Amino acid sequence: MTPLADRYGRRFPYLRLSIIPACNxxxxxxxPHGYHADAGMPGPLSLDEITRLLRGFAELGMHKLRITGGEPSVRHDLTEVLRTAAAAPGVTRLAMTTNGTLLSRRLGEWMDAGLNAINVSVDSLDRATFARITGHDRLDDILHGVDMALAAGLSAVKLNAVLLKDVNDNELPRWLDYLRDHAVGLRFIELMQTGDNLAFFRDHHVSAGLLETELQETGWQALPRAADAGPAREYRHPGYAGRIGIIAPYSKDFCAGCNRLRVTATGDLRLCLFGEFGIPLRPWLQRDEQLDDLVRAIGGQIGRKEQGHFLHEGRTGITPHLASTGG
Structure with a gap:
């Protein structure tokens, strides 16, 4: 096994695999207008294709896998996908990011299939604000599912909240009350510009650094970053059961610790969420005997990974919206 490394010395043990672009x-x-499939768009990878894809990444040192969408629970065979992923050689951590709409009903079977960590998108703890952001009044049921996940003993339960100026950026006191007795990892995510959201971005972007400064001034202490961790800068406080992570893509040196690659639902390798191109891997996922070719195809592309994104220049790459690539 030869671990993937780029020309900047970064290694990539972490794969984010989208299994469907659709979201509910x-x-x-x-x-904001719901998901609409492009005419003629190929279908998502099959279970057999996913199996071969994960074998290839395992050959290159992948051991942390996150299943994403769109919304992965929209896919009818999600449980089988999780079981397939858990059986992939070398995978020691199988996580999923979800909006949580099926969490309270399907958590048990997902865990039986091998899921051991979960991120749930909860952009507000205010029911009306949550409905305004998501288009669905489902907050109470989703938080019930989060409580079930905590009680079930998953190795990690995290919540994702995208910071939106004049919408939910005043909710830190409410979140702190929640974190006093909920042992979750809360991720505040700075709004990112994508191909489709420029006007919205200009209206609602707020620097995550402002929130980070507020945490530091109130006794929250930074934690060292784990070797296979995601991009969050994590904080803890002795008075709270939960932790807070800050994902600030516009901060200095954000990309220096990048350790993840992405594959879209249709099998395109993305070296960066905001990259300018995708590399189709599907041609090498049709037969078991193509494994060596797949490994060479992936390894041969890693040298094209840039040192950082170009969001500061307003360049969002080929990502029209986060659902298209798995966020």
Whole structure:
């Protein structure tokens, strides 16, 4: 096994695999008009194709896998996908990001299939604000599912909240009350510009650094970053059961610790969420004997990974919205 490394010395043990581009929410920052499939768009990878894809990445040192969408629970065979992913050689951590609409009903079977960590998108703890952002009044049921996940003993339960100026950026006191007795990892995510959301971005972007400064001034202490961690800068406080992570893509050196690659639902390798191109891997996923060719195809592309994104220049790459690439 030869671990993937780029020309800047970064290694990539972490794969984010989208299994479907569709989503059943209409989040204002992502799909405000709902999901609409492009005419002629190929279908998502099959279970056999996913199996071969994960074998290839395992050959290159992948051991942390996150299943994403769109919304992965929209896919009818999600449980089988999770079981397939958990059986992939070398995978020691199987996580999923979801909007949580099926969490309270399907958590048990997902865990039986091998899921051991979950991120749930909860952009507000205010019911009306949550409905305004997502287009669905489902907050109470989703938070019930989060409580079930905590009680079930998953190795990690995290909540994602996209910061939106004049919408939910005043909710830190409410979140702190929640974190006192909920042992979750809360992720505040700075709004990112994508191909479709420029006007929204200009109206609602707020620097995550402002929130980070507020945390530091009130006794929250930074934690060292784990080797296979995601991009969050994590904080803890002795008075709270939960932790807070800040994902600030516009901060200095954000990309220096990048350790993840992405594959879209149709099998395109994306070296960066905001990259200018995708590399189709599907041609090498049709037969078991193509494994060596797949590994060479992936390894041969890693040298094209840029040192950082170009969001500061307003360049969002080929990502029209976050659902298209799995966020």
């Amino acid at each position: 929410f209409r989040c204002t920052y992502c799909l």
